[in-house]
Amino acid sequence: xxxxxxxxxxxxxxxxxxxxxxxxxxxxxxxxxxxxxxxxxxxxxxxxxxxxxxxxxxxxxxxxxxxxxxxxxxxxxxxxxxxxxxxxxxxxxxxxxxxxxxxxxxxxxxxxxxxxxxxxxxxxxxxxxxxxxxxxxxxxxxxxxxxxxxxxxxxxxxxxxxxxxxxxxxxxxxxxxxxxxxxxxxxxxxxxxxxxxxxxxxxxxxxxxxxxxxxxxxxxxxxxxxxxxxxxxxxxxxxxxxxxxxxxxxxxxxxxxxxxxxxxxxxxxxxxxxxxxxxxxxxxxxxxxxxxxxxxxxxxxxxxxxxxxxxxxxxxxxxxxxxxxxxxxxxxxxxxxxxxxxxxxxxxxxxxxxxxxxxxxxxxxxxxxxxxxxxxxxxxxxxxxxxxxxxxxxxxxxxxxxxxxxxxxxxxxxxxxxxxxxxxxxxxxxxxxxxxxxxxxxxxxxxxxxxxxxxxxxxxxxxxxxxxxxxxxxxxxxxxxxxxxxxxxxxxxxxxxxxxxxxxxxxxxxxxxxxxxxxxxxxxxxxxxxxxxxxxxxxxxxxxxxxxxxxxxxxxxxxxxxxxxxxxxxxxxxxxxxxxxxxxxxxxxxxxxxxxxxxxxxxxxxxxxxxxxxxxxxxxxxxxxxxxxxxxxxxxxxxxxxxxxxxxxxxxxxxxxxxxxxxxxxxxxxxxxxxxxxxxxxxxxxxxxxxxxxxxxxxxxxxxxxxxxxxxxxxxxxxxxxxxxxxxxxxxxxxxxxxxxxxx
Numbered sequence: 001x002x003x004x005x006x007x008x009x010x011x012x013x014x015x016x017x018x019x020x021x022x023x024x025x026x027x028x029x030x031x032x033x034x035x036x037x038x039x040x041x042x043x044x045x046x047x048x049x050x051x052x053x054x055x056x057x058x059x060x061x062x063x064x065x066x067x068x069x070x071x072x073x074x075x076x077x078x079x080x081x082x083x084x085x086x087x088x089x090x091x092x093x094x095x096x097x098x099x100x101x102x103x104x105x106x107x108x109x110x111x112x113x114x115x116x117x118x119x120x121x122x123x124x125x126x127x128x129x130x131x132x133x134x135x136x137x138x139x140x141x142x143x144x145x146x147x148x149x150x151x152x153x154x155x156x157x158x159x160x161x162x163x164x165x166x167x168x169x170x171x172x173x174x175x176x177x178x179x180x181x182x183x184x185x186x187x188x189x190x191x192x193x194x195x196x197x198x199x200x201x202x203x204x205x206x207x208x209x210x211x212x213x214x215x216x217x218x219x220x221x222x223x224x225x226x227x228x229x230x231x232x233x234x235x236x237x238x239x240x241x242x243x244x245x246x247x248x249x250x251x252x253x254x255x256x257x258x259x260x261x262x263x264x265x266x267x268x269x270x271x272x273x274x275x276x277x278x279x280x281x282x283x284x285x286x287x288x289x290x291x292x293x294x295x296x297x298x299x300x301x302x303x304x305x306x307x308x309x310x311x312x313x314x315x316x317x318x319x320x321x322x323x324x325x326x327x328x329x330x331x332x333x334x335x336x337x338x339x340x341x342x343x344x345x346x347x348x349x350x351x352x353x354x355x356x357x358x359x360x361x362x363x364x365x366x367x368x369x370x371x372x373x374x375x376x377x378x379x380x381x382x383x384x385x386x387x388x389x390x391x392x393x394x395x396x397x398x399x400x401x402x403x404x405x406x407x408x409x410x411x412x413x414x415x416x417x418x419x420x421x422x423x424x425x426x427x428x429x430x431x432x433x434x435x436x437x438x439x440x441x442x443x444x445x446x447x448x449x450x451x452x453x454x455x456x457x458x459x460x461x462x463x464x465x466x467x468x469x470x471x472x473x474x475x476x477x478x479x480x481x482x483x484x485x486x487x488x489x490x491x492x493x494x495x496x497x498x499x500x501x502x503x504x505x506x507x508x509x510x511x512x513x514x515x516x517x518x519x520x521x522x523x524x525x526x527x528x529x530x531x532x533x534x535x536x537x538x539x540x541x542x543x544x545x546x547x548x549x550x551x552x553x554x555x556x557x558x559x560x561x562x563x564x565x566x567x568x569x570x571x572x573x574x575x576x577x578x579x580x581x582x583x584x585x586x587x588x589x590x591x592x593x594x595x596x597x598x599x600x601x602x603x604x605x606x607x608x609x610x611x612x613x614x615x616x617x618x619x620x621x622x623x624x625x626x627x628x629x630x631x632x633x634x635x636x637x638x639x640x641x642x643x644x645x646x647x648x649x650x651x652x653x654x655x656x657x658x659x660x661x662x663x664x665x666x667x668x669x670x671x672x673x674x675x676x677x678x679x680x681x682x683x684x685x686x687x688x689x690x691x692x693x694x695x696x697x698x699x700x701x702x703x704x705x706x707x708x709x710x711x712x713x714x715x716x717x718x719x720x721x722x723x724x725x726x727x728x729x730x731x732x733x734x735x736x737x738x739x740x741x742x743x744x
Contacts, residue, residue, distance in 0.1 A: 005128040008107045010091035017054035020088045022109050025049070026126035029304055033073050033109075033122075038085040040111060040122070042073045042156050047130065047230065047305040071157055071274045074136055077150040078116060086111040086120070098125045098133050098300050099543055102324040117142035131233070131304040131320045137297050140290035145497025147286035150243075152278030154301040158232050159225045160272040178202055179226040180273040182246045185217035187653055191553035192216060193534035194565035195653040198224060201248040201273065208243040208280075212450070212488020212504065213531055214538040219244065220569065222313070223275060231306045233313060235569075236277045237325070237539035238299035239511065240504040241491060244277040277301065281502035282490050289501040299508075299540055310568070311645045311695065318571040318644065325542050326574065330524045335639050336547070336573040336603045338631060340367035340416070343374070344581040344608015348385045350375045352402050356410055361610045363414040364621065366628030370411045371419035371481055371605075376400060381432060388485070391426035392433030392453075394471055408476035419479035419528070420471065424464055425511075426486055427453050442492035442503070452486045455510035456494070456503040465517050472522055480518070482545075484531040508540065515544040528576075534562075537570065547574040547603055554578040554607075556590040557679035557734070560598055560660045561651045567662070568646055572602045573639040581608030590677065592620070593709070594736035596627050597675055600635055601662065630708075634671065634740060641667040645695045658682035665696030672697060672741040676728045683733060693725035694718075697741070706740040715744060 007025040011034075014020045021034030021043075031045040032052070043057050076083040089110040096106050104127035111120045121137040136153050140146045159180065178200045184207050187195035193216050199205060209215030219236035221244060236242055251270040279299075281287045288296055302320065306313050329335070340362035346354050359370055378390030378397040385399070396403045408418040427434050427441060429451065434441070440460050442449040453460050472480060491504035515527060529536060529545035533552030542548065548570075551562050554577070563577055579599045589595055599605070609624070610616040647661035658680050665672040676690050683690075697703065697718040705721070706713040709731070716726075721741075728737050 003103075003105065003128060006105050006126045008091075008093075008105075010109075012088065012091060018057075022091055022107070023051070024107060024124060024126065024132070026132055027128055027130045029130055029132060031132070035086055035088050035111070038087070039072050040074065040086050041071070045158075045305055047307055071155055071276070073154070073156045074120070074122065075150070075152040075155040075276060075278070076118070076120070076138065076148060078146065078148060080149060083113050083116055083118065085113050085115045087114070089119070094123060096123055096125075098123065098135055100125055100127075100133060100300075100324040101326070101328065102127050104128065116146065118146070127324060129320065130306065130316045131302050133300050133302045133324070135298050135300045137295055138290065139295040140292060143292045145289055145291055145499060147289045147497070147499040147501070149286060150278060150280045151287055151298055152276040153236075153298045154234060154278070154303060155274070155276035157272055157274045158223055159228070159230070160270055161227045178248075179271055180248050181224045181226075183222040183224070183650065184220070184244070188215055188217045190216055190532055190535070191551060191558075192562075192653050193537065193551045193553075194562040194569075196565040196568060197650040197652055198222075201246055203248060205246045206244065208241070210241050210490060211535065212241060212452075212486070212491055213484060213536050214239045214242060214540070216533070216535050218569065219277060219538050221246065221275070221277070223273060225273070227271070229307055231308070231313060232275075233304050233306065233317065234275070234277060235302040235317075235539050236299065237302065237543060238279065238508065239536050239538050239540045240508045241279070241281075242277065243280040244275070246273065246275045248273050279505055281504075284500060285493060285502040286499050287502055288505050289496045289499045291497060302539065310649055311643070314568050314646065315643050317569060319641070321539065321542060322571055322641065325539050327519060327527075327544065327546060329546055330526055333526055333546075334368075334636060336636060337368040337417075338366060338628060339419070339576070339603070339605040340365065340370045340609070341373050341578070341605050341607045342371065344606070345611050346375075347582060348375055348387070350385065350397075350399060352400050352406070355400075355407055357612055359407070359410050359414060359416075360613050361616065362606060363416060364613060364616060365606050365609045365624040366632070367416055367606060369417040369419055369479060370414075371421060371479070372404070372407060373421040373481070374423070374483070376404065376421070379432060381430075383430070386430075388426070389428040389430040391423050391428040391451075392431035393428070394422060394424075394467060404475040412476075417478035418476060419481050420475055420477045421481045421483060422468070422471065423483040423485060424468060425452050425455065425484055427451055442488060442507075443494075444490065444492050449492050450486045450488050452488055454492060454503065454507070455514070456492065456506035457510075461510040461514055465514050468514070468518050469521055472518075472525055477525065479526040479528055481528040481530060484535060512540065512544055519544065534566075537566070542570075542574075547576065550575040550577050550602065554580040554583045555588070556595065556598065557656070557660070557677070558653060560590075560677055560679060561653045561657070563598065563602060564646060564648065564660050564662060565651055565653065567602075567644050568649060572644060572664070573642075575602045576605050577602040578605045578607050580606075590679065590734040590736065591732075592623060594677060594734070596623060597708070597736055597738045598677070600627055600631055600738070601664070601673075601675055604631065630740070635673065638664060638666045638671050638673065643667070643696050647692070647695075656680040656682065658686065659690050661690060661692065663694060663696060669696065669698040669701070670743040672703075672739075674739040674741065675736060676730065676738075677736040678730045678733055681733050683730070688730050688733070688735075690728045690730075691725055692728050693723070694721040694741075697721055698743070701743045704742050704744045706742075708738040708740060
């Protein structure tokens with residue numbers, strides 16, 4: 001963060017040239033937001049640090065450029081209508097950090113709606129970089145309950161252009177028929193995370209999650225502008241159901257009077273792209289009901305505009321997540337570590353002796369953390385290993401006759417941390433918890449909703465916090481791993497103030513409080529997120545967990561496409577990817593070294609190493625030794641603030657592609673890794689050879705490049721690696737090469 005790149009310029013009184021509002025600066029970002037005719041709108045935004053002249057933005061028009069694009073910079077819906085009678089109350093610097101961890105400055109602009117007796121505080125966090133963070137604080141000033149149909153913390157016009165005047169047919173840009181496109185995660189299914197690519201926006205594009213969690217897609221999008229070469233990036237830090245819309249409109253722009261438009265733009269067409277993202281609920285339900293004098297903070301939305309390469313946008317996102325979103329790691333924890341997980345050879349076959357044997361085998365791989373995953377609990381009444389039936393009873397099952405403490409002790413003796421799994425939000429149909437507290441379940445219109453505890457209740461939130469702390473202390477836990485396999489769907493409901501409120505927003509407020517409380521009470525514990533794989537990969541959940549499961553799909557080649565695309569949005573060192581015997585039919589995957597190279601590009605988790613130490617294949621053991629040492633000595637130091645370059649970006653997760661190629665470069669440009677995967681028979685058309693030009697190195701340095709397939713090294717200048725490149729030959733289809741690059 002650099003405070004010298006942060007500034008704010010409020011206009012508390014309207015002038016002849018400009019309405020009242022505020023102008024915010026962070027890095028190269030500038031946004032100008034004003035109140036016009038009761039609407040809070042963004043007049044313009046840019047990523048060049050420039051202030052646009054007010055003469056180009058007539059104060060009597062609501063538009064980012066000319067025209068009546070009336071969408072507001074945020075939107076509150078009450079009784080199916082926008083709140084649109086805002087007046088500016090004030091502007092000040094605030095101490096609110098929005099829950100973000102980097103230094104910065106926060107500015108608060110206060111708006112009043114007299115008609116609805118509401119105050120909305122627009123609270124924006126700036127850190128001197130290219131992404132701004134914002135939330136709304138909505139206050140009910142009345143003596144009545146107020147119900148919101150929808151809340152969009154970000155909305156409004158993003159890009160607007162009038163093309164007939166500026167973009168003539170003799171200029172380079174001639175195709176203005178579909179000038180805008182949107183990238184988002186298209187596939188919403190389990191095991192299909194990261195299906196992130198661009199579509200043209202011809203009219204309206206909508207995408208959302210109605211899983212009761214942010215979903216195996218993500219609440220984020222990129223908007224691309226063919227007119228200007230700009231990309232607008234948005235991330236919504238919310239873990240429940242969300243909805244996003246992107247609208248392209250073409251509006252005729254007739255003859256204008258000269259006084260209002262001195263340049264005399266005649267018979268133009270406004271090409272406008274607007275977008276919104278926020279919380280909605282089924283018809284007849286409110287997303288939130290505020291009691292008299294009650295207030296609520298919306299989830300945070302993160303946004304920025306770029307005239308940059310896709311790689312540079314990725315670097316900005318990674319930097320923001322690393323330094324502002326992720327909580328600090330516990331003292332003496334590495335930035336990432338190699339994990340073992342018991343669900344390789346022991347899925348639903350757990351015994352005390354079996355786990356002890358598995359720990360011995362996993363320790364041979366160089367793992368630094370061992371996680372006892374699903375199947376350990378149920379208490380003395382557990383009759384079988386149907387682990388979903390007993391969620392809620394978080395004590396060891398009868399088949400673990402010695403409990404968990406000897407298992408934790410064995411991990412520690414082997415030099416590994418002990419991690420424990422829990423699906424703490426779930427309640428099983430055979431559990432003692434459901435018998436004692438059946439009313440704790442989420443209810444939707446009086447019916448049980450998916451066997452999940454209702455975190456919108458204070459008593460459930462307290463029980464959950466206390467239960468997690470008890471398990472951490474009683475079972476000597478070093479890392480706490482959460483899962484969330486339930487599909488809550490549309491969420492619960494409750495009656496309040498004469499309205500039916502959907503409880504998901506309150507649920508996730510409680511969810512975040514639980515894990516902030518756990519982290520505050522046990523700062524030496526690491527927290528790991530999983531939600532049926534990558535079912536919650538939003539920045540809201542990232543803000544309370546240290547790392548996260550990327551996907552339950554461990555198989556190549558789809559798993560490689562998931563990893564490649566998701567690392568465009570999230571830093572690789574926090575994303576778990578499994579090298580796993582839990583998955584069946586492993587011969588269908590890429591070759592062995594390619595499988596393990598893939599997990600080296602993230603946070604590796606080995607699910608099954610060998611049934612026993614004596615059954616460890618000598619060849620497989622040599623591969624583990626080679627890559628575990630490589631990860632600890634080379635990859636882990638590189639991961640700190642590394643930059644990721646995607647040579648094959650925006651892959652369709654469900655479609656074959658010939659190559660998947662990524663490059664990781666350390667912050668000082670002294671070390672790098674490049675991975676080249678041939679993942680369909682289309683690579684045969686290239687003679688299994690990929691021409692790789694490195695992007696992130698220092699042209700003035702010389703590098704030693706080691707081919708990990710045969711450990712042979714060559715010395716090459718950075719200039720040659722970036723200009724001429726290397727012709728990377730892989731041995732066969734469904735194979736790979738990995739380069740270890742070090743400055744000399």
